[in-house]
Amino acid sequence: MDWEDTVYLVLLISSVAFGKVLRQIEDKKTRKDVSTFVGFAIVFVTSGVHILHPIALVVGNWVIIKYLKKKNVHSISFIFSFLYLVFFRTTEYFGISYPPGQTNLIQMILTLKLVGLAFELHDTRTANMAGKSSSELDCSRIPEPDLIEMFHYSFCYIGVITGPYFSYRCYWDMFNRPFSDNAPCLQATLDRAKYLPLYAVGFLLSSYFFPLKYVETSDFKEQCSLWYRLFYILPCFFTFRMRMYIGMRLSECVFTMSGLGAYPAVTLPKPGKGPSTNFGNLVTISVDDERAKEAEYSFETIHNIEPWGAEFEYTVRSSMKSWNMTVQYWLATYVYRRFPIKAFRMPATFLVSSFWHGIYAGHYMCLCSVPFYLPIEDRYVERFKGINLSPKLGKLWFVVAYTWRMLLMGYWGVAFSLLYVQPAFSFWVSVYFIPSLITVLMYLALPRQQKVSLKKT
Numbered sequence: 001m002d003w004e005d006t007v008y009l010v011l012l013i014s015s016v017a018f019g020k021v022l023r024q025i026e027d028k029k030t031r032k033d034v035s036t037f038v039g040f041a042i043v044f045v046t047s048g049v050h051i052l053h054p055i056a057l058v059v060g061n062w063v064i065i066k067y068l069k070k071k072n073v074h075s076i077s078f079i080f081s082f083l084y085l086v087f088f089r090t091t092e093y094f095g096i097s098y099p100p101g102q103t104n105l106i107q108m109i110l111t112l113k114l115v116g117l118a119f120e121l122h123d124t125r126t127a128n129m130a131g132k133s134s135s136e137l138d139c140s141r142i143p144e145p146d147l148i149e150m151f152h153y154s155f156c157y158i159g160v161i162t163g164p165y166f167s168y169r170c171y172w173d174m175f176n177r178p179f180s181d182n183a184p185c186l187q188a189t190l191d192r193a194k195y196l197p198l199y200a201v202g203f204l205l206s207s208y209f210f211p212l213k214y215v216e217t218s219d220f221k222e223q224c225s226l227w228y229r230l231f232y233i234l235p236c237f238f239t240f241r242m243r244m245y246i247g248m249r250l251s252e253c254v255f256t257m258s259g260l261g262a263y264p265a266v267t268l269p270k271p272g273k274g275p276s277t278n279f280g281n282l283v284t285i286s287v288d289d290e291r292a293k294e295a296e297y298s299f300e301t302i303h304n305i306e307p308w309g310a311e312f313e314y315t316v317r318s319s320m321k322s323w324n325m326t327v328q329y330w331l332a333t334y335v336y337r338r339f340p341i342k343a344f345r346m347p348a349t350f351l352v353s354s355f356w357h358g359i360y361a362g363h364y365m366c367l368c369s370v371p372f373y374l375p376i377e378d379r380y381v382e383r384f385k386g387i388n389l390s391p392k393l394g395k396l397w398f399v400v401a402y403t404w405r406m407l408l409m410g411y412w413g414v415a416f417s418l419l420y421v422q423p424a425f426s427f428w429v430s431v432y433f434i435p436s437l438i439t440v441l442m443y444l445a446l447p448r449q450q451k452v453s454l455k456k457t
Helices: 003-023 028-067 070-089 101-130 147-155 168-176 185-193 196-209 212-216 218-223 226-258 279-287 289-294 307-312 316-320 325-336 342-357 361-367 370-385 391-418 421-430 434-444 448-456
Strands: none
Touching (some): 003 226, 028 070, 028 101, 028 168, 070 101, 070 342, 185 226, 212 218, 212 226, 212 391, 212 421, 218 226, 218 421, 226 307, 226 391, 279 289, 307 316, 316 370, 316 391, 342 361, 361 391, 361 421, 391 421
């Protein structure tokens, strides 16, 4: 484990523990001030002078929201924030030292939060101007934030480094509604943390016996057989998954321990979105202390990863739905559904996702491969739906499909982890692009009519 990972882990564990301290502060305004002070301190300690980057992003978005045309604030915020992300990652070309890795994580999640805030504000203003009113709209509207309020939202210690993404409305609810005071925060935290030792052991063993750096060596490329090189994808992908599970589960624990993201279970909260139904009950519980105490609560709003689905689904599409779910909500809500050309919605979404993750070629090699594969996979799933297989053939089909999914996603994942084009491409060459070639063969094996429809997807 390198130094940055150690700092990352210590900050997460400390933030989880601090949640109990925060909830003991009765005055909500003081609670908000403390959470911001602690968050700002974390950013300063990890970033030093580079804290100017997140501050500049907050101030820039405040200027956009405050002074530019109200109907365009969401679009301008999106463009400004992502262009600033490019500048942030290329500062060395401007004679400015490159920020620490932790600052990159801070800037990534802050970009989503501030752009999301601009969209929330745009939607609120649009609904108000149109005179629209409904219980759902009333529960998603946000008040106009000033610079201080944007600063609070941006630097709240909860999720400041790692996420998950949470909307401004979710943040506002924590300090203006009684949910966080009545939710079973400790139990929710323990439920999420119980498998962490297993993930940690898996990560340590896998990274020790199958280090990713080995794929860059001449010994791996020249001495190992093709079968071993293909096999090596699987433990590398396992290490990647265990690392993600540890980080994301601990990140969720920061939220559950503090109470941010708690909503009455009757509203069926969804990752990133929050309440999805029974909005009238949400309002009633908010103003009734007795009902608030008796209500059953859910932290699904900040549920960011589902290891069971990520591990055991046999298709790429279904497995992906279990990864980084709050960010997927952001991408679906603010990119996919609002992109003006329907035929390019999926490629545009994955391009933005790649752009957000970084400027490294490995990110694009991984994430931009997915939209070309998914339509092909969909056609095969559709074709096999109508076939009644015997129990034995059904199990065989699952094993083949599951192994293929793991191999393909691992093939992409190794490129993602290697970051740079030379080692990532060199690794793909070492396995003769076999997963890519199989994908092409899968497409060529489709009936002509399905190939035509694939071009339209």
